[in-house]
Amino acid sequence: MKIPVLEVFGPTIQGEGAVIGRKTMFVRTAGCDFRCSWCDSKFTWDGTAKDDIRMMTAEDIFSELQAVGGNRFNHVTISGGNPALIKGIGSLVSLIHEHGFEVALETQGSKFQNWMTDIDQLTISPKPPSSQMIQDLTILDEVIQQLPQENISLKVVTFDETDYQFAKMIHQRYPDIKFYLQVGNPYLDDTVSHHTEKLLNHYERLIDRVMTDDTMNQVFVTPQLHTLLWSNKKGV
Amino acid sequence: MKIPVLEVFGPTIQGEGAVIGRKTMFVRTAGCDFRCSWCDSKFTWDGTAKDDIRMMTAEDIFSELQAVGGNRFNHVTISGGNPALIKGIGSLVSLIHEHGFEVALETQGSKFQNWMTDIDQLTISPKPPSSQMIQDLTILDEVIQQLPQENISLKVVTFDETDYQFAKMIHQRYPDIKFYLQVGNPYLDDTVSHHTEKLLNHYERLIDRVMTDDTMNQVFVTPQLHTLLWSNKKGV
Numbered sequence: 001m002k003i004p005v006l007e008v009f010g011p012t013i014q015g016e017g018a019v020i021g022r023k024t025m026f027v028r029t030a031g032c033d034f035r036c037s038w039c040d041s042k043f044t045w046d047g048t049a050k051d052d053i054r055m056m057t058a059e060d061i062f063s064e065l066q067a068v069g070g071n072r073f074n075h076v077t078i079s080g081g082n083p084a085l086i087k088g089i090g091s092l093v094s095l096i097h098e099h100g101f102e103v104a105l106e107t108q109g110s111k112f113q114n115w116m117t118d119i120d121q122l123t124i125s126p127k128p129p130s131s132q133m134i135q136d137l138t139i140l141d142e143v144i145q146q147l148p149q150e151n152i153s154l155k156v157v158t159f160d161e162t163d164y165q166f167a168k169m170i171h172q173r174y175p176d177i178k179f180y181l182q183v184g185n186p187y188l189d190d191t192v193s194h195h196t197e198k199l200l201n202h203y204e205r206l207i208d209r210v211m212t213d214d215t216m217n218q219v220f221v222t223p224q225l226h227t228l229l230w231s232n233k234k235g236v
Numbered sequence: 237m238k239i240p241v242l243e244v245f246g247p248t249i250q251g252e253g254a255v256i257g258r259k260t261m262f263v264r265t266a267g268c269d270f271r272c273s274w275c276d277s278k279f280t281w282d283g284t285a286k287d288d289i290r291m292m293t294a295e296d297i298f299s300e301l302q303a304v305g306g307n308r309f310n311h312v313t314i315s316g317g318n319p320a321l322i323k324g325i326g327s328l329v330s331l332i333h334e335h336g337f338e339v340a341l342e343t344q345g346s347k348f349q350n351w352m353t354d355i356d357q358l359t360i361s362p363k364p365p366s367s368q369m370i371q372d373l374t375i376l377d378e379v380i381q382q383l384p385q386e387n388i389s390l391k392v393v394t395f396d397e398t399d400y401q402f403a404k405m406i407h408q409r410y411p412d413i414k415f416y417l418q419v420g421n422p423y424l425d426d427t428v429s430h431h432t433e434k435l436l437n438h439y440e441r442l443i444d445r446v447m448t449d450d451t452m453n454q455v456f457v458t459p460q461l462h463t464l465l466w467s468n469k470k471g472v
Binding site: 010011012013019020021022023070071072073074075180196197200203204207210211212213214216217218219220221222223225228229 | 246247248249255256257258259306307308309310311416432433436439440443446447448449450452453454455456457458459461464465
């Protein structure tokens with residue numbers, strides 16, 4: 001079973017979520033069932049990078065991780081697109097584990113795969129209204145019910161008050177799962193000046209919102225470290 | 237047993253370490269056995285705030301947490317100075333737990349107290365050479381041996397290559413404990429311009445150093461979110 005791959009890069013830091021700051025390698029798969037308006041990796045699904053997609057076996061991918069990252073990593077993050085669409089990820093997870101390394105993976109929770117139970121840090125990020133997607137909460141329930149609670153976290157990207165209310169609803173639906181509010185990045189155009197300063201302003205407003213809300217106590221509020229550092233640059 | 241307190245504030249986010257981003261209240265105690273050259277809270281030990289120290293019972297402190305934070309928190313971070321100097325912290329930890337809240341605490345690992353085993357997230361941050369302190373590693377060993385490994389993390393603030401080598405030595409001494417490299421903040425003077433940009437430059441250099449080092453794979457590299465947002469402002 002082959003895996004459609006668009007990027008293999010690192011080591012770098014994980015910029016977001018439950019293992020923010022972790023030294024890791026990235027594997028980015030092609031293909032997504034969503035079309036989020038503010039997606040920062042549209043090339044994974046909009047056809048613009050379709051000639052760059054490589055169909056690779058788990059062994060191919062692991063060899064490339066070693067070629068790129070040498071012995072300078074022991075953690076791999078699989079992102080997309082939505083890697084949960086791809087059945088073959090299971091053999092990649094097994095291979096990474098055989099080498100004694102950990103695996104993180106990010107998905108929106110729209111599809112379950114058996115290999116998800118083996119992911120060391122699985123981030124499920126339901127998409128808020130500003131994405132213009134409709135998250136199917138029945139499917140999300142079914143996905144979450146099948147996962148070991150200690151290995152998963154929820155992350156909701158938040159651009160505005162409507163998104164914030166969605167985030168709150170998700171947190172209240174799954175109160176025992178580690179919950180991250182992540183500030184959205186509206187500046188996908190790298191020509192925007194003072195990008196970091198603007199992102200930090202948005203982040204501060206999100207913090208202010210959460211701090212005054214007594215229904216949002218058991219939460220983490222985080223930026224994307226990589227966008228603060230590197231804006232929208234690919235491969236870091 | 238009373239506790240010398242200098243600040244009670246929040247809720248805000250935890251800006252660093254293993255629970256970076258967590259909504260929390262802060263209690264800052266007075267007094268430290270160290271005198272770090274770059275300490276960002278020198279007022280806790282240099283005498284300049286000695287008239288502001290309040291001797292408070294655990295009940296006094298918890299009442300003040302509720303007065304300041306209302307019902308907008310379920311997590312408390314105790315920092316200093318070095319709160320590990322204070323025997324009375326134990327009753328504060330118990331009281332916070334009785335309310336169903338979690339407690340994080342930060343100390344340099346120069347002294348053990350029995351109540352340390354009850355802390356939900358205990359950060360031990362040995363001080364590197366740039367601090368001009370000498371960390372007693374025998375005492376550090378004794379402290380760490382008495383703590384439940386799953387609740388503790390090590391954090392080393394790093395300003396330069398000598399500090400980095402110290403960090404590496406600490407990580408290798410306790411390879412199974414979650415390890416954070418945190419970029420140092422040399423700009424304690426708020427008149428410094430482009431503070432955030434300069435801090436991010438230092439952070440990026442630290443990331444570069446770690447990414448090329450195959451002996452530092454199992455690590456997190458993090459900034460201080462609060463200094464990116466608010467420079468050295470107190471009470472946030």
